[in-house]
Amino acid sequence: MPSVLWFRRDLRLSDHPALCEALADGDTIVPLFVLDPVLLGPAGGPRVKFMLDCLRSLDHDLDGNLVVRTGDPADVVPAVAREVEASAVHISADFNPYGRRRDENVANALGETPLRATGSPYAVSPGRVHKPDGEPYRVYTPFYRAWVEHGYPRPPQRPTTIKTVQGLQTDRLPAGPDIGHTELPAAGEEAALGRWEEFRDERLRSYAEDRNRPDIPSSSRLSPYLRWGCIHPRTPLADLKGRAGKGAEVFRKELAWREFYADVLFHQPESARENLQPRYARLRVDSGTAADERFTAWTTGRTGYPIVDAGMRQLRAEAWIHNRIRMVVASFLVKDLHLGWKEGARHFMRYLVDGDLASNQHGWQWVAGSGTDASPFYRVFNPVRQGQKFDPSGDYVRRYVPELRGIEGPAVHTPWEVPDAPKGYPAPIVVHDDERRDALERYEAIKG
DNA sequence: TTTTGAGTTGTTCGA
DNA sequence: GTCGAACAACTCAAA
Numbered sequence: 001m002p003s004v005l006w007f008r009r010d011l012r013l014s015d016h017p018a019l020c021e022a023l024a025d026g027d028t029i030v031p032l033f034v035l036d037p038v039l040l041g042p043a044g045g046p047r048v049k050f051m052l053d054c055l056r057s058l059d060h061d062l063d064g065n066l067v068v069r070t071g072d073p074a075d076v077v078p079a080v081a082r083e084v085e086a087s088a089v090h091i092s093a094d095f096n097p098y099g100r101r102r103d104e105n106v107a108n109a110l111g112e113t114p115l116r117a118t119g120s121p122y123a124v125s126p127g128r129v130h131k132p133d134g135e136p137y138r139v140y141t142p143f144y145r146a147w148v149e150h151g152y153p154r155p156p157q158r159p160t161t162i163k164t165v166q167g168l169q170t171d172r173l174p175a176g177p178d179i180g181h182t183e184l185p186a187a188g189e190e191a192a193l194g195r196w197e198e199f200r201d202e203r204l205r206s207y208a209e210d211r212n213r214p215d216i217p218s219s220s221r222l223s224p225y226l227r228w229g230c231i232h233p234r235t236p237l238a239d240l241k242g243r244a245g246k247g248a249e250v251f252r253k254e255l256a257w258r259e260f261y262a263d264v265l266f267h268q269p270e271s272a273r274e275n276l277q278p279r280y281a282r283l284r285v286d287s288g289t290a291a292d293e294r295f296t297a298w299t300t301g302r303t304g305y306p307i308v309d310a311g312m313r314q315l316r317a318e319a320w321i322h323n324r325i326r327m328v329v330a331s332f333l334v335k336d337l338h339l340g341w342k343e344g345a346r347h348f349m350r351y352l353v354d355g356d357l358a359s360n361q362h363g364w365q366w367v368a369g370s371g372t373d374a375s376p377f378y379r380v381f382n383p384v385r386q387g388q389k390f391d392p393s394g395d396y397v398r399r400y401v402p403e404l405r406g407i408e409g410p411a412v413h414t415p416w417e418v419p420d421a422p423k424g425y426p427a428p429i430v431v432h433d434d435e436r437r438d439a440l441e442r443y444e445a446i447k448g
Numbered sequence: 449t450t451t452t453g454a455g456t457t458g459t460t461c462g463a
Numbered sequence: 464g465t466c467g468a469a470c471a472a473c474t475c476a477a478a
Contacts, residue, residue, distance in 0.1 A: 131476075139455065139475055212457080253456080277474095327457065366456090378470060379458045386458090436459090440470095447473090 001087040002028040002165050004080055006073075008099070009121050010092040010229035011054045012189040013061055013162070015155035017119035022090040025116075028163045030084055031062050034077065035070040035171065038098070044350040045177040046319035047227075050184050052176045054228050057188025059173075065164040068171045074105040081113050084165050092229070093117040095126045095262060096357055097269040121226070122259050123152035123233045126266030129259075136267045138372055143260045144253060155234045182319050184353055185224055192225035196236055207247035214311075214322035215396035220251065223354035224320070226258065233258070258359055264372060265358040272361045273342070280370035282446045286338040294337045297429050298329070299347055301401070304428035306413050307387035308332045310400040317400065319353035324390050330367040331381035335439040336430055341368035369443065378443070380436045387413035401425070 003026035005019055013019060022029045033055055040048055059066035069076045081089055089110060094103060107115040120126075129147045130136050137143035185191065199220040203210070210218035225231045233255050240248045265271060275281055286294075297303050301312035311325035321329070326348075333344045345364040349355040365371030387410075391397060394412035398405045403425040404412050415421050416428065 137476085141455065142476055257456085324457075331458095373455080373457095381457095382459065447471090 002026045002030060002084045004030045004032055004077070004084070004086045004089040006077060006089055006091050007031065007033045007058070007066075008091065008094055008229075009227070010119075010232070011051075011058045012192070012230050012232070013058075014158040014189065014193070015232045015235050016092075016158075017156055018090045018092045018117070019159065019162075020156050021116065021118045022088075023159055023162065025090065026087055028165050030067055030080060030086065030165045030168065031058075031065060031162075032067045032069065032077070032080055033058075034073045035068060035174075036073055036102075037070070038072075038102075042349070044352070044355060045179045046182055046184060046351060046353045047355055049176040049179050050187055050224055050319075050353045051228055052173055053184070053187030054230055055173055057190070057230075061189060062162065062164065065162075065166075066170070067168050068173055069169075070171050073102055074109045077106050078109045078111070078113070080168075081110060083168070086113060088114045088116050091115060091117050093120040093125065095120060095122075095266045097265075097272060100269075119232075121229055121232070122262055123237055123255070124150055124259055126259075126263045129263060136263060137260070138264070140257065140260050140372065143263070144256050147256055147259060148252075152234060152237060154238055155232065179319070182317060184319060185221065187230070189230045192222070192230035193235070195225065196220070196222060196231060196239075200236070200239055204243075204247040204251060205245065208245075208250045211250065212324045212390050214325050215391045215393050215399075219322060221320070223356075227354045227356050258356070260372075261358040261362040264362060271365070272357055275368075275370035276362075276365055276372060277370045279446050280368065283370075284338075284442050284445065285340045291337075291339060294429060295333075295339055295343060297426070298333055298337060298339075298344075302426050303332065303430075304416075304426040305332065305383040305387075305432075306397040306401055306404055306415060307391060308383050310391075310397045313400040315348075315351050319351055321352075322396075324386075325396075326363065327367055328381050328383060328386045330364055332383055334364075334368045335380045336383070336432060336435040338435070338439065338442065341365060341370070378440055380439055382432060382436075384413055384432070 003022045005022040010016060010018065069080065077089060094100065103115065124147055129143060129150050137146065203218060210216060222231065226233060237252065237255060240252050298312060301309035303309055308329050311321050311329040315321050330344055333339050334341050341364040345361055348360055362371055366373045392410055394410045397412045403422050404415055406422050407415060407418055411418055415425060
């Protein structure tokens with residue numbers, strides 16, 4: 001009897017426990033992907049486009065045997081299972097709020113046919129790491145220690161042969177949304193593994209020192225691939241094992257952040273929409289026409305603060321922003337423009353190729369102060385300082401803000417101090433020192 | 449139960 | 464230019 005392997009956030013063939021299970025279960029498999037209209041809308045153009053390219057790559061790796069069907073998974077998956085009289089439907093578990101609801105509906109609709117989950121997009125599935133009393137961690141560092149202690153399995157082997165059921169109807173993959181001039185990374189598993197190996201061999205050594213530098217290629221850029229499962233975190237983690245050096249340790253910690261936030265979201269699904277610390281509902285945020293105009297200045301990269309504008313333009317150009325700059329632009333929206341983190345988070349999810357609900361929402365909450373961070377609320381990023389410190393050459397700003405290319409060196413971070421300042425670049429829309437004080441007052445008001 | 453120590457990512461001021 | 468302290472005092476984890 002054949003079995004179905006329903007792909008979702010695991011668009012690869014290596015290091016794939018559910019695929020191994022499916023192959024062990026039946027003599028042939030149906031590699032299935034369901035184009036779920038519910039997911040295609042909110043995902044945003046770049047992410048949908050990238051996903052479709054990953055699917056084309058997966059189909060190629062499966063010798064053209066990927067079966068694509070469009071519709072509600074609760075209809076489509078049981079229909080395919082009946083069609084081939086499948087013994088089971090195999091999946092990697094999805095722990096996101098929508099994914100959990102969807103999989104429950106599909107399991108019910110499948111009736112007698114089991115929906116069997118093996119593995120997940122995480123080295124340690126959400127819910128597995130907890131305090132000795134069984135409660136989840138709310139602070140990263142103790143979570144990290146327990147996560148390392150818990151350990152994770154080694155990657156399973158890539159299957160040598162995959163026999164698929166032939167002759168099934170399959171939908172054409174659509175070309176995808178128009179994303180203008182946005183340039184996406186190469187899609188698929190081979191690109192993901194190549195990216196990891198290049199990072200491991202070229203940049204891991206200096207990662208601890210360079211990872212905050214957006215002006216040089218310092219980060220792994222694995223996030224889009226992790227988002228769609230073109231690579232599983234087990235693969236880099238296995239490579240990092242036994243590797244000495246600060247870089248390996250710091251990179252492992254970054255992977256653990258992804259797992260921590262997935263765990264937080266698993267235990268508190270409402271944190272994708274609501275403040276983790278309820279008192280932040282009382283934080284005064286601006287609204288109205290002036291606020292709308294400021295939001296537009298932020299999204300279009302015209303705030304007059306070069307490091308912020310470079311970040312927001314990188315988002316449009318590449319559907320990706322360096323992590324350090326994500327914090328800078330987020331801090332600017334929340335603490336300099338006094339707008340709610342939810343607006344910023346929504347904008348990120350719309351444009352990011354790697355947009356991940358748990359990491360994105362909790363990253364924003366961390367910046368806003370409503371999240372898992374217990375650090376003092378008076379941490380307000382100074383956009384000029386951040387630029388000077390982390391883009392010391394100014395190359396990052398000049399790469400994304402062409403109006404400022406005439407200014408050499410780090411002076412690019414303070415164009416208002418440059419004589420004969422370039423035309424066409426806006427003056428700062430707010431004065432940071434004033435807005436910092438304003439933000440601190442607003443935070444003061446919700447204390448206790 | 450109580451107490452103690454610690455918490456990703458900052459900034460400013462004054463010595 | 465560099466360095467340490469202050470910011471202001473909260474929540475969580477663990478002993």
